[in-house]
Amino acid sequence: MRNFDYHRPADMSAAIDAARAEGAEILAGGTLMVDLMKIGVREPDALVDITGLADLEGHDIGMDRIRFGALARMADVADDQTLKTAAPVLTESLWKAASPQLRQAARLGGNILQQTRCPYFRDTAYSQCNKRAPGSGCAALDGGKTNLHAILGGSDDCVAMYPGDWAQALIAFDAEVHTQGPGGTRTISFADLHVMPGDTPQIETILEPGEIVKHITVPVIPALKASHYLKARDRESYAFASASAAVGLEMEGETVRDVRIGLGGVAAVPWRARQAEEHLKGKSLTEETARETGRIAFADASPLEGSEYKIKLGADVVAGALMTAHARSQGGE
Amino acid sequence: MPKTPGPPHLGLSRRSLLGTSGAVGAGLGLAGSADAQQTGPELAAFNTAQITLNVNGKRRTLNVEPRTTLVEALRDDMGLTGTKIGCNQGQCGACTVLLNGRRMNSCLILAITADGAEVVTIEGLADPAGRLHPMQEAFAEHDAFQCGYCTPGQILSAIGCIDEGHAKSAAEIREYMSGNLCRCGAYPNIVAAIESVRDGQEG
Amino acid sequence: MAQTLNTAVSRTDAPRKVTGTATYAADVIPAGMLHGALATSSIAVGTLTGLDTSAAEAEPGVVAVYTHENLPDYKSVKGFYAGGPGSASFWPMEGTEIKYAGQPIAYVVAETAAAARRGAQLITADYDSRPADVHMDPADSFVIGATGDSKGMVATKGDVPKGLAEAAQTLDVEYTTPFQHHNPMEMFASTAEWRGDRLTVWMPSQSVRTLRLGIAKAFGLPETSVRVISPFVGGAFGSKAGITPYAMLTIAAAKAVGAPVRLIVTRPQMYTVATFRPESVQRFRLGADETGKLTAFEHIEIAQTSQFDVVTNPGTHITRAMYASPNIHTEQRVARSDTNTGGFMRAPNEMQTFFGLEQAMDELAHKLGIDPVEMRRVNDTDRHPVEDVPFSSRSLMECYDSVSDTFGWADRTAEVGSMTDGDWLVGYGCATATYPTNILASNARVRMRGTGHAYIELAAHDVGTGSYTIFAQIAAARLGLPVEACDVVMGHGDMPVAPLAGGSGTAASAGSAVHDACLRIGRLVAAEVSRQPEGPLAGVSADRITLEDGVLRGPDGHSQSLVEALASTATTEVEAVGEFRHPALTDKLIRATFSGGYGTAGPVTPECAMFAFGAEMAEVHINRWTHEIRVPRAHGAFAAGTILNRKTAHSQLMGGMVWGIGSALHEVTEVDKPRARYLNANIAEYLVPVNADIREIRVEMLEERDDYVNPLGVKGIGELGIVGTAAAIANAVHHATGRRLRHLPIRMSDLV
Structure with missing residues (x-):
């Protein structure tokens, strides 16, 4: 790891000042940043440790919205029994991620900003990686097969997959991200936070230098209660999703009034399957309509060799998640 | 060209090796210190910082580089080799310690961020009489x-x-x-x- | 058998392991120690044309950077498969040639581990790169040392085409298995300290003898000037057997820099600086009559090897011992590709070959409409099918009967896809496990005191296998002492020779040497007390006194405990070096072991075939939505001669089955074929089972007596557990889904 300068500012304005400096990066739980620094993928000149900003801790569940501090720990939020009942998708997508120890250290603000596990990005022996070294090319496109590449949202310059789980629930449920930076405070729709790779895959979010995530809010809607995060992976725990779905349902009798679908393990950025949602609205929820909805969610997929199976897998996972959400909407599990 | 190996710098302190310019702490805002609002890092001013940890009930003060991880501070600086390194990437859990009561992978914790923290390692589990946990x-x-x-x-x-x-x-x-x-x-x-x-x- | 054997005894090293005081190699910090780090090649094949170390040298804390240009010379040693002590025959940093991706190209020494690793990151290299090929091409394969001799790499009996023509059903299939890496939890580490011409190396090792001799040879030192210390090993599974480049480079760097140096290899580098399980193709042609009896058996194994070694792990030696058939042909082939040299990884000949064989048997049984267990029963044999010698013991069907009972095999409905549990498809599968009994020469020194203590010393290893405990138990049983009064010291290269900890041979061979040393102590003490003027055995002819469970017995019913007898002698202390030299061990084999190699007699001797056997059954669940494959239950019944410690043996067999689950569903080293580079060289994306993957594992250890293999009747259990698991799971997946998956691992991508 390259050495660096370390700051631990006591208040927000000092943090912004330190973080906006050229070469500075923000440090919270460190589970992502320290890992990437060790392998030489990120080499900041300075780390600005924001864990002293007490205002960014904690979370609370209001009548209209749920607020998560950027410094709330994954483990603490995942263990909140009230949240588990009110919005199961928001706890399930946390405890099914990473490991117990990582969830104790990792903070939610960092969680949503995690970077791809693409091996060509993480192994600096590869000179070609447009995300790590803009303009250098993409070794994944003619590389060996892995199941880590995006089948949705990738570009000719980058097929890296966004690996996170919680973000799929956030995007599906219209979360907002509240930040403060050199230009003041702003509220960003979660759907706008991440940027499609296009020809600038090195740009992953719209956050400006020095802009710090303060908290994340999720509006309370009926579909949150009948929600579910289904994660398919080759081992039972401590693995990234091969495909996952964050879903929620609001039923009106036998008819789907509202449905939310976020897709993990398959896309370049947190992904919401809006077309699939629209398809299901107004229909009844049966195995058949659930499977059809799943297929529509992947209608535009373009997999690399080796990732083709994700089209079928992802569709089945969406369908399975919808079936569970439906059972929950009926008061069952 | 490879450097001709010279005698190791065993007689030198780490500070004299690393502190090529600037004062100790320049550009280094430590937890709780008065200059926490320090900005504009001086890149040449990397140096060690003094931190204090409560390890297994004992107060330990040590100098660490910002990049020193907690597990290396425990093992190499404090000699507490009971904590193991299995991947150094937060993937295996071998380095798990309790940090302020929470279990964490000490390979992903920068020691400097743990200043003032309580750490429990395997060496700290038996009671003072030596009875095992x-x-x-x-x-x-x-x-x-x-x-x-x-x-x-x-x-x-x-x-x-x-x-x-x-x-x-x-x-x-x-x-x-x-x-x-x-x-x-x-x-x-x-x-x-x-x-x-x-x-x-x-x- | 004495009380302390065949019982459940807690590990004698448990207190150290649960308190963090068991010292693994990287836990030793000699005064003034510096830290090493490796820089490795980004290309797989080519020539190094330039190496810029200036930034590394300028990094604060970096003390020295070594390359092929300034590293002290040492004499490189041959690889294991070429009869040497090395992990491979090609040694990096001797010149500019690059033969595999991740090959060491520079060695950085620094004051801290962080500075050393940073220095290594700052080294840049230019290469003249050539295309690399990691496509193992069976068409380019060749037979290993073909002799036509059935002990060799080709065996033929009868006429396979004729047997196939006579069969009611035939099968002609190919199975593939991937590259796998051992990934022991302990990272490879090596600490070297020179004091003048005396060298001490701390390094996790499965063979301190091999290391000591090899290092002495490489650095031109007398053997007595080299100390190799490896008291605790954090898992090995075959990865810590030979001298690796990382060790040799550390020793050289420590010599050059004039201070002790410790290197902890990074987890990604662990994939390229040591050995691995080579990928393989397993071709089977089988024929059987209506009753399931084999009429033809052909197995051709093609395993990957490097460009500079021929890895010889003859799996067909094992498969051809399994089932009776009048017509048999087996061939052991290899094909080269551009990697480092592979090696042995837990059940190196058996995991891959039995994934093939035991699925092939299941496929044939399915075609014939015969229950898979019955398929094994009708082909069971009490003589080696090729060598035509009897098995020293073979309890295969007893194992099947036992496991069928605990598992509830009778509940299996034969029809594919006929069993479900909610959203899960259910399948049951079974497979045979076997492992050859290796017979190796060993010595052991036992010192006993009249105070009732014994000290056992030998250059053996406890790589988690429980050797510390079972040697103490053997001594306790023979000498009549409590287990805790028997101190075992191991893992030093200058102790009495014991074999490499591999091939499940330590308990059988080194354990037998401990046993022999104890008997010798009995004779020495008997001689003393028989000469004494008084005492229960005074005047009894020494050669008529026997030692039984710690009691010296004369022919007339007089007896005295060994401890009392010893306490009554003038010295009150006695020492003996025991030897295990099985009659089947030739001088050549003994010499091989004593010079750091692996001189095993067997598994087939002129009189006997020696194998341990087991039967495994697995229940597989496959989710109808996620297609996830889980194993809620795996049962195994094993017969491996004497079980010395039912607790540690249970753990070993269970651990083997966990490995089998990993091989079946998780483990694969993915390769970027165009660049011959590993893609998942870490322990997050190289999946191994986590706790949540392992639910019910049941292990039954059957009573079995084998008087031929060694005086203890031990056949070895370290690898047996893994052998049948992957095939049992694959067979269960077929039972659940009708899908025949002839490759490993089996993933949900195969089942969507």
């Missing part, structure tokens, strides 16, 4: 290891697992102990050991 006893009794390398991390993680309330069933223990890889495959015995401690019936 019940979890240590249970691991021995249930043969919850073979090679023993992941064991310190497993034991600390197991204590955390029960403290968090995630040991209510075998299935829950399995899930909440999945951050600790055991390549020898002792998992069922690890679960049995934790259940026995949970039930207070070990022995």
